[in-house]
Amino acid sequence: MELGESGIESLPELCVAHAISLTSPRDACRLSAVSAAFRGAATSDTVWDHFLPTDWQSLVSRAVYPVEFSSSSSKRDIFFRLCDPILIDDGKMSFSLDRSSGAKCYMLSARELFITWADTPQYWTWDCLPESRFAEVAELIDVCWLEIRGKIESRMLSQRTTYAAYLIFRISDVSHGLGYPPQEASVKVGGHSSTKTVCLQPSDMLSHMHARRASALFGYCVRCRRLMITAEAEEAAEEAEEVDGAPQARNDDWMELELGEFYIDEGDDGEVNISLLEMKGGDWKKGLIIEGIEIRPKNNR
Template sequence: MEEACEIARLPEELVSAALARTSPRDACRAAAVSPAFRAAADSDAVWARFLPPGGLPPLADGELAAPAPPSSKKELFLRLSAGPALLQDRLVSVWLDRETGAKCYMLSARNLFIVWGDTPQYWTWIPLEDSRFSEGAQLMHVCWFEIRGKIHSNMLSQDTTYAAYMVFKTTDNFYGLDSPVQEASISAGATNSTRKVCLQGNDDDDGEGGVPENYQRMVPFPRLRLRRRNRRVVSHEENVALPQQRADGWMELELGEFLNEGGDDGEVSISLVETKGGNWKSGLIVQGIEIRRKKSG
């Protein structure tokens, strides 16, 4: 008890300075120690250290206004870490990693380069009701699959390891997304990485989601839409990354990771490509590419 009393006598500025060297989680825990600690742990001096140096890119009008503008640095941090806020062009969203304060982004489908993306025969644009973005890209029919995105390194947090994810859904009659597997690449500074990935997993035990036997090669464009029937499950080779279900109802596929080192002033380029197999593909709905801090373990 005496030790607790002694701690309570420490100047608030000293406690704040110590907590500012910890983490957002530690500061929240410290707020439960005593009223004196709560005042220090909730102070702007602490939470200003957890917000990104230099601030964020300009946000779209009204993104942090409801129900009222943040009244403190802590409230600002909690809002930015609770979910994505749209940037001014409404084609990119940003939020903060709750554990570290690292800046995270999602590049919307409209912000990406999609080969044949503006040709309705191959891709079409549909409204999204479960996304911060107003629309997504739906794959109709392609045999040349290529999606690319990029972000400036200085928009990201320094000395932070990031991972990039394709965020997507599939329609009821999708096909061609599992074979051949796709190639994901990330280029950041002088580092380039490539891995094999697959937009469709191996969990279709009921016969749904495999390769249809009426697959067509890259010969004249099929006039009739291929039906999702007579599917056979395809087993993927080892070291092929498969998608995971997200809490928001979408799927995500990790495309790779990279270290954004301090002082980098270039671009991070991300791609997902399959152009060699010649098989037709359909039924993919792309929300965007998410770039967030890679959690250890």
């Protein structure tokens, strides 16, 4: 059906803009390419002002480096500028908008996290990496007790949005003990919490399992060896099945590991508490480099 004077082109642009503002930034961009009738409305300030969070100016005022807009900047220009991470709060956190939904995203720097023994040089060191958006990253030297915790206020996030928290990290060339035992990740919001088993370095987990199976070959008779190998293989398979999260490569040369997801409803208050722990095995670990924990809308990357 072709659009004519009796179709969308006959409607006032303000009316069309209002309808588009009820969709999403992604939809508005798609609609702007449909026809000239949509283009004017889909790029209007009426639409993009609706996509901007009401506190965007307050967030920009917290920027480490001034974020300036000219008098000719449209709300669409402002929106897409805010889609690029902006360092705020003395560089301990970054803020951005999700391009698809307009939801607020944050990354807590390693300095903003609680990391057990982080200020003890024999266990952790603080380094500057040019690939990081933050001034410092934390590198694990040697610990047998891995405890990383972060938190953010619910009111800082976008309402009626499903979020996920991700550890942003790298593994150094001299890593050890980051695959086995696997880690426990959890997210808690109010009275709701979720916990799952994750693995920072799956290749290390597999190496550990192979080593355990090989050790079963020593010190036993042939029959005992056979029984031991079978038991080890079954135990290894069970542990691998329990792992519910593995790292994924990002386009910024870092890795990310999902720690859990949560929903922010209208009127939610209080804290979102996020953690990654491995404190039961007693195995020594090294080579984990932490940039921070990112909180962004689920499945939006």
